[in-house]
Amino acid sequence: MSSLAHADRDTRRELPVRCMACGTVHSGTRPITACPDCGGLLDAVIDTDQALTPADLAPRPGTPGATSGVWRFAALLPAIPERDIITRWEGNTPLYADERLAAYTGLDDGQVRVKHEGHNPTGSFKDRGMTVAVSHAKAIGSALVACASTGNTSASLASYASAAGMPSLVLIPEGKISAGKLAQTIALGARVVQVEGDFDVALRLLRELTADGSVYLANSVNPFRPEGQKTIVFELLDQLGWNAPDVIALPGGNLGNTSAFGKALSEAYQVGLIDRLPRLATIQAAGAAPFAAYYASGFDHYEPVQAETLATAIKIGDPASVERARRSIEQTSGWVTSVTDAEIMDAKAWIDRIGIGCEPASAASLAGVRKLVADGEIARDATVVCVLTGNVLKDTDAITAYHLDGTPDVNRYANPPVSIPATMDALRRVVDDAIHG
Numbered sequence: 001m002s003s004l005a006h007a008d009r010d011t012r013r014e015l016p017v018r019c020m021a022c023g024t025v026h027s028g029t030r031p032i033t034a035c036p037d038c039g040g041l042l043d044a045v046i047d048t049d050q051a052l053t054p055a056d057l058a059p060r061p062g063t064p065g066a067t068s069g070v071w072r073f074a075a076l077l078p079a080i081p082e083r084d085i086i087t088r089w090e091g092n093t094p095l096y097a098d099e100r101l102a103a104y105t106g107l108d109d110g111q112v113r114v115k116h117e118g119h120n121p122t123g124s125f126k127d128r129g130m131t132v133a134v135s136h137a138k139a140i141g142s143a144l145v146a147c148a149s150t151g152n153t154s155a156s157l158a159s160y161a162s163a164a165g166m167p168s169l170v171l172i173p174e175g176k177i178s179a180g181k182l183a184q185t186i187a188l189g190a191r192v193v194q195v196e197g198d199f200d201v202a203l204r205l206l207r208e209l210t211a212d213g214s215v216y217l218a219n220s221v222n223p224f225r226p227e228g229q230k231t232i233v234f235e236l237l238d239q240l241g242w243n244a245p246d247v248i249a250l251p252g253g254n255l256g257n258t259s260a261f262g263k264a265l266s267e268a269y270q271v272g273l274i275d276r277l278p279r280l281a282t283i284q285a286a287g288a289a290p291f292a293a294y295y296a297s298g299f300d301h302y303e304p305v306q307a308e309t310l311a312t313a314i315k316i317g318d319p320a321s322v323e324r325a326r327r328s329i330e331q332t333s334g335w336v337t338s339v340t341d342a343e344i345m346d347a348k349a350w351i352d353r354i355g356i357g358c359e360p361a362s363a364a365s366l367a368g369v370r371k372l373v374a375d376g377e378i379a380r381d382a383t384v385v386c387v388l389t390g391n392v393l394k395d396t397d398a399i400t401a402y403h404l405d406g407t408p409d410v411n412r413y414a415n416p417p418v419s420i421p422a423t424m425d426a427l428r429r430v431v432d433d434a435i436h437g
């Protein structure tokens with residue numbers, strides 16, 4: 001593309017965002033996370049009038065999309081000028097198939113795949129949203145980027161802001177995120193503020209601070225963040241040859257991903273890339289499941305909760321994107337359900353021991369599918385993709401607690417290490433046991 005054509009495109013489109021409540025379109029060339037007219041949630045406006053084919057989305061040499069699994073889908077993303085794009089080769093994550101996944105869920109052989117977002121540069125799916133948000137912040141000249149986080153958003157923001165040479169500020173609930181995520185965020189250069197209170201309190205505080213646009217809010221209420229996260233769906237569809245699966249299952253916390261997935265699916269459908277919509281299944285932790293309760297009420301009654309779960313990534317009692325996520329579930333005739341911490345940790349241990357590995361919140365997707373199959377909601381011959389949102393090393397405290405500190409009759413797949421004296425006899429006994437079980 002010539003530089004003239006590029007400039008034309010930038011000024012013409014102005015990165016518009018539309019309020020999902022009142023429909024008003026605003027310019028996204030300033031930091032904006034709520035409709036100035038009615039306070040509603042915003043969506044980036046994407047041009048879906050032109051039909052697209054998979055060839056239009058192939059990585060193009062010489063563009064950020066040559067190496068980024070997000071920017072190769074630029075035709076379905078906000079038109080941020082290429083010169084402002086901060087990319088760390090995010091995306092391009094594997095879609096694994098393993099018979100043992102199907103066995104765990106009760107689905108027929110070969111019907112379950114997992115899309116492993118833990119393979120992103122900072123170890124979670126947040127990098128896909130952050131490349132868009134931080135590039136947008138750079139394009140509009142923001143001086144400081146900030147987020148509230150349960151640990152993954154903060155690590156991702158720290159990385160992309162530092163890559164851009166921008167300062168970043170993160171608010172985390174004190175003592176409530178994993179040690180690894182806190183260490184990662186500190187190491188990658190963010191200014192870390194530990195707030196007394198939970199994630200919901202931290203996010204409320206930050207939304208107030210950023211309301212006037214002087215600080216760029218990088219949480220998923222920002223309409224540019226979910227845009228990057230749409231590419232999880234585009235990429236998995238591409239990996240399936242654009243044959244849509246029956247179900248896509250994902251964990252739900254602040255509900256940015258659920259919002260992004262519904263938007264991705266409806267846009268892919270509108271431009272003709274897929275001919276039917278998969279059903280979304282959003283899975284919450286039982287102690288942090290206000291969206292599941294809202295769904296159970298027929299989306300009639302929403303009430304925040306005081307969140308409590310071992311899956312600290314999704315320990316959120318008042319998700320910011322409830323209404324956008326509701327639209328995703330309604331548009332795809334999806335489900336919202338919840339699973340207990342024991343179900344999450346057993347599913348995680350299963351995913352780990354078949355050699356894949358993920359953090360606790362991620363495993364809610366597989367645990368939720370197992371429950372929906374047992375309940376007869378998902379048919380045994382359905383094709384299902386579960387999204388694993390974070391890397392196994394994100395929360396080693398949870399691993400130790402399950403395998404070393406728990407009791408095997410409770411933690412079904414516990415695999416504690418054995419200690420031996422430094423003798424060949426003792427070592428041979430362990431070898432015998434490893435071979436013969």
Ligand code: F0G
Pocket residue numbers: 124126148149150151152153154220251252253254255256257258313314359361362389390
């Ligand atoms: N899985 C992981 C590993 C997460 O870190 C998160 C959210 C989710 C699932 C839920 O995604 O919020 O889009 O529904 N983590 C945020 C954070 C809240 O601050 O890192 P969601």
